[in-house]
Amino acid sequence: MNELTDLYQEVILDHGKKPRNFGPLEGATASAEGLNPLCGDHLVLQVKVADGTVQEARFTGTGCAISRASASVMTGLVKGKTQAEVEAMFQVFHALVMEGPGAHPDLEALGKLAVFGGVHEFPTRVKCASLAWHTLRSALQGQPVASTE
Amino acid sequence: MSTATSPAPTALAPAPFDVAPFDVAARRAEFPALHQQVHGKPLVYLDSAATTQKPRAVIDAISRFYERDNANVHRGVHALSERATKAFEGARATVARFLQADPREVVFVRGATEAVNLVAQSFGRQRVGAGDEIVVTTLEHHSNIVPWQLLAAERGAKVVPAPIDDAGDLDLAALDRLLGPRVKLLAVTQVSNALGTVTPLDAVIAMARARGIPVLVDGAQGAPHLGVDVKALQADFYVFSGHKVYGPTGIGVLWARREHLEAMPPWQGGGDMIRSVSFEKTTWNEVPYKFEAGTPDIAGAVGLAAALDYVQAIGLPAIAAHEAALLREAEAALREIPGVRLVGTPRRRAGVLSFLVGDIHPHDLATIVDRQGVAIRAGHHCAQPIMQRFGLAATARASFGLYSTSADVAALGNALHAAIKLFS
Numbered sequence: 001m002n003e004l005t006d007l008y009q010e011v012i013l014d015h016g017k018k019p020r021n022f023g024p025l026e027g028a029t030a031s032a033e034g035l036n037p038l039c040g041d042h043l044v045l046q047v048k049v050a051d052g053t054v055q056e057a058r059f060t061g062t063g064c065a066i067s068r069a070s071a072s073v074m075t076g077l078v079k080g081k082t083q084a085e086v087e088a089m090f091q092v093f094h095a096l097v098m099e100g101p102g103a104h105p106d107l108e109a110l111g112k113l114a115v116f117g118g119v120h121e122f123p124t125r126v127k128c129a130s131l132a133w134h135t136l137r138s139a140l141q142g143q144p145v146a147s148t149e
Numbered sequence: 150m151s152t153a154t155s156p157a158p159t160a161l162a163p164a165p166f167d168v169a170p171f172d173v174a175a176r177r178a179e180f181p182a183l184h185q186q187v188h189g190k191p192l193v194y195l196d197s198a199a200t201t202q203k204p205r206a207v208i209d210a211i212s213r214f215y216e217r218d219n220a221n222v223h224r225g226v227h228a229l230s231e232r233a234t235k236a237f238e239g240a241r242a243t244v245a246r247f248l249q250a251d252p253r254e255v256v257f258v259r260g261a262t263e264a265v266n267l268v269a270q271s272f273g274r275q276r277v278g279a280g281d282e283i284v285v286t287t288l289e290h291h292s293n294i295v296p297w298q299l300l301a302a303e304r305g306a307k308v309v310p311a312p313i314d315d316a317g318d319l320d321l322a323a324l325d326r327l328l329g330p331r332v333k334l335l336a337v338t339q340v341s342n343a344l345g346t347v348t349p350l351d352a353v354i355a356m357a358r359a360r361g362i363p364v365l366v367d368g369a370q371g372a373p374h375l376g377v378d379v380k381a382l383q384a385d386f387y388v389f390s391g392h393k394v395y396g397p398t399g400i401g402v403l404w405a406r407r408e409h410l411e412a413m414p415p416w417q418g419g420g421d422m423i424r425s426v427s428f429e430k431t432t433w434n435e436v437p438y439k440f441e442a443g444t445p446d447i448a449g450a451v452g453l454a455a456a457l458d459y460v461q462a463i464g465l466p467a468i469a470a471h472e473a474a475l476l477r478e479a480e481a482a483l484r485e486i487p488g489v490r491l492v493g494t495p496r497r498r499a500g501v502l503s504f505l506v507g508d509i510h511p512h513d514l515a516t517i518v519d520r521q522g523v524a525i526r527a528g529h530h531c532a533q534p535i536m537q538r539f540g541l542a543a544t545a546r547a548s549f550g551l552y553s554t555s556a557d558v559a560a561l562g563n564a565l566h567a568a569i570k571l572f573s
Binding site for chain 2: 062065
């Protein structure tokens, strides 16, 4: 069960059950729809960007605990970040879920993202964890739809 | 499991005369893939609706073909080609016996999906025009929806969904109303891959035939659990996949009435499907070869025949009785678990149980039980219209085969309890 409890850490279960920043965003400046065609998971991500900085990010939709927790944690982390900082954060996250915490020995830099350190043991769930990030990047790049395929 | 100390059996209820005794332990022993550990736990394979495991007889038949008889068919005059042709046409005869059909009505294809596409692109293009309708039920797998949508888009026709009720059964009164004068084809599954619903094919087909509407039956889930007698069924087309009935992937069957096959234009062009080719005029081979362009999956056909022989040696009534008892047991076991909700409670069920556990997403559930060695499916099961009907994005699905046991059901129950604990 160890790998399972690495995947479903308390923080993930908590964010999965009670996602933060969940619901529509008033005055959004950009949005995108994320789809995981494999499982039918679906989320809509809305952001408010001003002066090149993400002021706020919220999401709606359906998904598993991993994808909801990922969207929940992400929408909290990107507040106040520039697009370049968001992109850098995504790269860290991507390396983490693909290769595990070993890929990024600097756990400090991972910050709250460290809770996704168990995902790499479950290759079929990487897309669940990544959906929110792909959708955010699409929104910031002005693309209406992101797909994990 | 008898021992010297067991009491002698007394007053056993007599089995129905047409049901052979079923020894599930002996059958399991014939499936090599079932005997392994995953994540350090014995494999509990409950994903047979996606694909069944293969018995030794099938694996050996394929190996033997490649080791001994491999050659191309219908061409060479040498010994191996003769043997390969005999094996391939023998396989067609075996399929025909399984379906109670004429071998000339059996077309080898890649699978049920390709068979539906063949019918849509050949028969469909011939019959369906602008303003026409194709009725498909809400229970259909995407493979029995999308080929019709492609055809409809090309022809300016319309795909009309036939509704289901809250139990997951076809709404026959609604279907009756939908089968109007513009309907050129009805596509209906024998068994729903997502809910396990067994459709009342006799009633449905009678309804369509009374109006002269051809019927295509998707037997992908029905063939392994119920089998079929196409003569009695009175449908126009019956399709199934080899790999869901204990055969290999890459081979499947289209059965069609001879008069349809004769009248339908070829779908794909190539070798084997022609009688003669010239730049002035090319003539088609006779049926079914007209629909088998290119070198077929010969070893696949041989493997499929071995699978159908295997199933028929055990007897479909015995398999169906075993699976039905197990499904009842599984349904009862799932209902005992707090928070479990069955999705679809049809009048008659085969092979499949779809369910939800509390508010645990099916994908999380499938990951957690997988670590207990239990293989189930989570998702929309390529049947999104059913999911939409029930207002769901996904369900968890346990599906059973002739090798499934009470121990598998117990292992599923234990694994679900572990998931509930993790998420509590």
